[in-house]
Structure formats: C-alpha cells, structure tokens
Amino acid sequence: MGAIEVGTASWTDRTLLASGWYPASADSPEKRLAYYAKQFPVVEVDSTYYGPPAEQTTKLWAERTPSNFTFNIKAFSLLTGHPTKVSAIYKDLRPETDKKNIYPDDLPPQAYEEVWSRFLSALTPLAEAGKLGALLFQFPPWFGIRKSNKEYLLEVAARCTPLRPVFELRNASWFEGANRNETLDFLRNHKLPFVCVDMPQGHKSSVPPIVEATADIAVVRFHGHSDKWTSKDIHEKFGYRYSPAELEAWAPQLKTLADKTDKTQVFLNNCYEDYAQRNASALIELLAD
Structure with missing residues (x-):
C-alpha cells in the first residue's frame, strides 16, 4: 500500500x-505553523487561490517546518x-479597467504568461527544500467536458513540469454516463492525477x-455536507463536522485507493473552527488500524 498523508486545507483560518x-x-x-506541522505531515494552502504567494512567504514556510x-x-x-479580483493581480500587470473581476482573456497574452511564470517561480523555495507537494487546479462549475478543456488540462501539465498538478473537476458532465470512463481513461492515459x-x-x-x-498520486478532498452549501458565507458553506461513522466508512476506501498509488493525500476542507483538524486526527487513527 502506498503512503497516505492526511492534513487540512488551512492552518490560519480565523x-x-x-x-x-x-x-x-x-x-x-x-x-x-510549527505546531500544525507536529500534528500533520501535509497541508493544503488555499490562500494562493485568492492571491499569488510571494517568494519570501514560501521561503519562510520552508524554513519553519520539518x-x-x-x-x-x-x-x-x-x-x-x-x-x-483585479486587486489580486500583480500591480504592474493589472489592466486598466472598471471591472472588479477579470478573466484570463481580459489580460494581454504577455501579461497572462507573466502571471503563470511568477506564480510558479514563487514556489521555488518549497521545491528546493523538497517540501512542495502537488499543485491543486480546481476548475469552476462551468468547466465541462469538451475537447478544448481536455487540451487545457494537458497545457497545465506541460506548464507545470516538473511540478505536479492535480485536477479537481467540478462539472458533473465529466462523470455522466459513459463520460465517467472517458474522463478517467483520458486522465490515466496522460498520467494526470485525479482529485x-x-x-x-x-x-x-x-x-x-x-x-x-x-x-x-491520488488526492481526496473532503468538503463536508453542509445544508448551506450555496451560502456566500464560507463558514456556513464549509461548517460541517464529519461523524465518526462517516469517517469509518471512508477509511477502507482510502486504503483501497492507496493500494493503487505511490502516495494518497487526504485533505479535510471543512474549515470552520477546529472541525477539519479534529476530523483529520480521527481519520489518521482510523487509517492506522
């Protein structure tokens, strides 16, 4: 069985x-961060979704962990x-616009390329320290199954080389009917890790x-089962504590998954109070049995 690493999707939530x-x-x-790293072997950094990290920050992360x-x-x-958000773009690359939010096509091609370059470059301290795991590419709900989107997955993999992107698809069309096997076969044929x-x-x-x-490598992310999933309040959306029975049901599935990989990473993303940390600790105990 491959190694199973369990952690959470935050260590700084208020x-x-x-x-x-x-x-x-x-x-x-x-x-x-030092205390967190004594409890868990891995963490998922979600703040980098909202704004690209500074290299000095990733350097400190590398220095402050085992x-x-x-x-x-x-x-x-x-x-x-x-x-x-326009304000999240590197200052010298921000377009002149009245829009609050922009998409890739709103940037000149050269600026878009520079965003890619700077984002990946900022991760160098972690990579050099041997502490950079996978890069999570979580796609929006409108990113459905079609040729151009499959090609973009391959483009991401090429851009990230030698780093490892993993792919979370959030549109059900990838998994409806025969599409399920088509999607999984496509990912396997190109050695693209599925989340x-x-x-x-x-x-x-x-x-x-x-x-x-x-x-x-395989990645499993636990978002919880909040009945307020559509809430704009992120803590209502992810404020769900998994029951012991739910975690017990998942443990054998994770072990089976680990039999098929060199490494399986599991992240509790039910980030409200200490729900994720408590659930992650409980899951580690179940997996040790």
Whole structure:
C-alpha cells in the first residue's frame, strides 16, 4: 500500500485560531505553523487561490517546518478560469479597467504568461527544500467536458513540469454516463492525477465521490455536507463536522485507493473552527488500524 498523508486545507483560518485548538504558547504565525506541522505531515494552502504567494512567504514556510513536511498549493484563480479580483493581480500587470473581476482573456497574452511564470517561480523555495507537494487546479462549475478543456488540462501539465498538478473537476458532465470512463481513461492515459471530492450532492456544482487513481498520486478532498452549501458565507458553506461513522466508512476506501498509488493525500476542507483538524486526527487513527 502506498503512503497516505492526511492534513487540512488551512492552518490560519480565523475561526480555527479562536477555537482553542492551538495552545496558548502558539501565539505567532511561526509557532502556529510549527505546531500544525507536529500534528500533520501535509497541508493544503488555499490562500494562493485568492492571491499569488510571494517568494519570501514560501521561503519562510520552508524554513519553519520539518524536513519531511509537505505543502500542496492551490492554483491562483486566474489560472483555472475563475473570476479574479483585479486587486489580486500583480500591480504592474493589472489592466486598466472598471471591472472588479477579470478573466484570463481580459489580460494581454504577455501579461497572462507573466502571471503563470511568477506564480510558479514563487514556489521555488518549497521545491528546493523538497517540501512542495502537488499543485491543486480546481476548475469552476462551468468547466465541462469538451475537447478544448481536455487540451487545457494537458497545457497545465506541460506548464507545470516538473511540478505536479492535480485536477479537481467540478462539472458533473465529466462523470455522466459513459463520460465517467472517458474522463478517467483520458486522465490515466496522460498520467494526470485525479482529485476525488466528497461534497454535498444535488447542486449545480456537485460531482459524485469517485474514488479512483489515474496516476502515481491520488488526492481526496473532503468538503463536508453542509445544508448551506450555496451560502456566500464560507463558514456556513464549509461548517460541517464529519461523524465518526462517516469517517469509518471512508477509511477502507482510502486504503483501497492507496493500494493503487505511490502516495494518497487526504485533505479535510471543512474549515470552520477546529472541525477539519479534529476530523483529520480521527481519520489518521482510523487509517492506522
């Protein structure tokens, strides 16, 4: 069985800081990251979706964690075709526009290329320290199955080489009927890692929890099952605590998945108070049995 790493999608959420999960002695960003890294071997950095990281920041992350710790990085929103705040773009690359949000086509091609270059370059300290895991490319709900989108997945993989992108598809058309096997076969044929998601069902953005490996690494993300999934309040959306029974049902599935990969990464993204951290710790215990 391949290794299974379990972590969470945040270590700095304000509700987590207020929850009491961190000891009083962890009273600075440096100490909190150090404490987190003693509990879990991996973390997913989601803040990089909202704004690209500075190289100095990733250098500090590398310096403040043990040698065997891993950071997965969520791709900047502009690189996955999501609406992106103009204020989140590098200052010298911001277009002159009255729009609050822009898309890739709103940038000149040269500026778009520069965003890619700077985003990947900022991860160099983590890569050089051996602490950079996968790059999460989570695509928007309107990114459905079609030839041009498959080609973009290949383009992302090429742009990221030698770094490893993993792909979270949030449009159900990829998995409807015969499309499911077509999608998984496409990913396997090109050695593109698939991200399985556990999330509320019955919504436009819902995709089924397909536990499959398509490359030598697999990623599973737990979004919870909040009945307020469509809320604009991120804590209402992700404020869900998995029950022991739910986690127990997942443990054998994760072990089976790990049998098919060199490494399986599992992230609890139910980031409200200490829900994710408590659930991640419980899952680690279940996987150890």
